[in-house]
Amino acid sequence: RTVYVNGDYLPEDQATVSVFDRGFLMADGVYEVVSVLDGKLLDFDGHLVRLKRSLDELSMDNPLSDDDYLAAFRALVERNGITDGMIYLQVTRGNPGDRDFAYPPAGTRPTVVMFTQSKPGLADAPAAKTGWKIISIPDQRWARRDIKTVQLLYPSMAKMEAKARGVDDAWLVEDGLVTEGTSNNTYIVKNGTIVTRALSNDILHGITRAAVLRFAAEAQMQVEERSFTIAEAQAADEAFITSASAFVMPVVEIDGAAVGTGQVGPVATRLREIYLEESRKAAI
Ligand code: PMP
Structure with missing residues (x-):
């Protein structure tokens, strides 16, 4: 290289x-x-x-x-x-x-x-068809997660914990609410409404998040920016994450409980398609 x-x-x-x-x-x-x-x-x-x-x-x-x-x-x-x-x-x-x-x-x-x-x-990751399994663990990072620093030890520890437990990633939980994934923003879908934590110093302001929420609004999907619990995520119809490298990735299992049908759902699938199509068009 x-x-x-x-x-x-x-x-x-x-x-x-x-x-x-x-x-x-x-x-x-x-x-x-x-x-x-x-x-x-x-x-x-x-x-x-x-x-x-x-x-x-x-x-x-x-x-x-x-x-x-x-x-x-x-x-x-x-x-x-x-x-x-x-x-x-x-x-x-x-x-x-x-x-x-x-x-x-x-x-x-x-x-x-x-x-x-x-x-x-990269855009044809087989995991997009099967979805990720994730675990939840406490969010023990510092309080300025909106700054994208190279201080990544806790996310690395979380990733290792996920690996050790045979899953793809971990969602971080603070005060009973999901902040974000080790290296991605987190979403659930219930009755057609997409729910994701609002922006603050508690999470990274994902570039993919901004794009996906814009595309969701353009496609007349309902979006609520608010925090949610792991129990609410487990009871949701769908869950997914976004990041610049994983794009939109469905999540089908949280702490051993299937989300919805346990299969990749239509909202995550559609958002992934729209994101990839629009991003390719706008790429420079
Ligand atoms: N949250 C965290 C903690 C991250 O590390 C990342 C990826 N850098 C994201 C969210 C997603 O941000 P983006 O969509 O800009 O990649």
């Missing part, structure tokens, strides 16, 4: 970052994941808007222009021959030359890293 580090395109085994980088020592950095279908970028603008918001919330300078990001993404897609897959972008507060809790002086150059992941057939 050819990867991007601070303006250079390098073979992955020659790309390096300092041991003093605050991303490495403090998880002081933010990231984005953008899907590529047919060599084109999905929802590039939305991801850049969120990147800038994350940087802003952490008082970090945005090191590149929108055009620079776009040019680098396209160069990586081209150099790595990506048809379907993902681009990972990470911006950390850079290398102050030593370890210190205080932020380094203004002007310290942020570290920008980008790389591709090839996923042939």
Whole structure:
């Protein structure tokens, strides 16, 4: 693979970052994941808007222009021959030359890293036909989940717990209510109404979530933005998640209980189709 580090395109085994980088020592950095279908970028603008918001919330300078990001993404897609897959972008507060809790002086150059992941057939994931099984576990992350930081240890632990219990993912629960999945936003469908938690600092403001809710409204589907419990999800007609890399993925089992018929339902299926169709059309 050819990867991007601070303006250079390098073979992955020659790309390096300092041991003093605050991303490495403090998880002081933010990231984005953008899907590529047919060599084109999905929802590039939305991801850049969120990147800038994350940087802003952490008082970090945005090191590149929108055009620079776009040019680098396209160069990586081209150099790595990506048809379907993902681009990972990470911006950390850079290398102050030593370890210190205080932020380094203004002007310290942020570290920008980008790389591709090839996923042939990304849009045709067989799991979309069978659905995911998930478990619920307590949400023990910090309280600013709206900032897309690289501090991903708890979601990794949750994912490992899901794996150990033979399922696909975990939904995180706080004060008896589902916040989101380890790396996705969560939804249930009851009597035709799509329910998903409202935006706040408690969850990441998913780019796919915004698109799916827009498409749902355009298709005259009912949407309620409110929190729900695991019991309500288990009693729902359907459940699903959204993320930039899984798109819309049905959930058919929660903590061992079948959701609805236990099969992938019509609302999730339709939303996945609409999302993929519209996103491909708008891809750049
Ligand atoms: N919540 C969390 C915690 C996530 O990590 C992600 C994926 N980055 C999402 C939601 C979904 O966001 P998006 O649709 O922008 O990928």
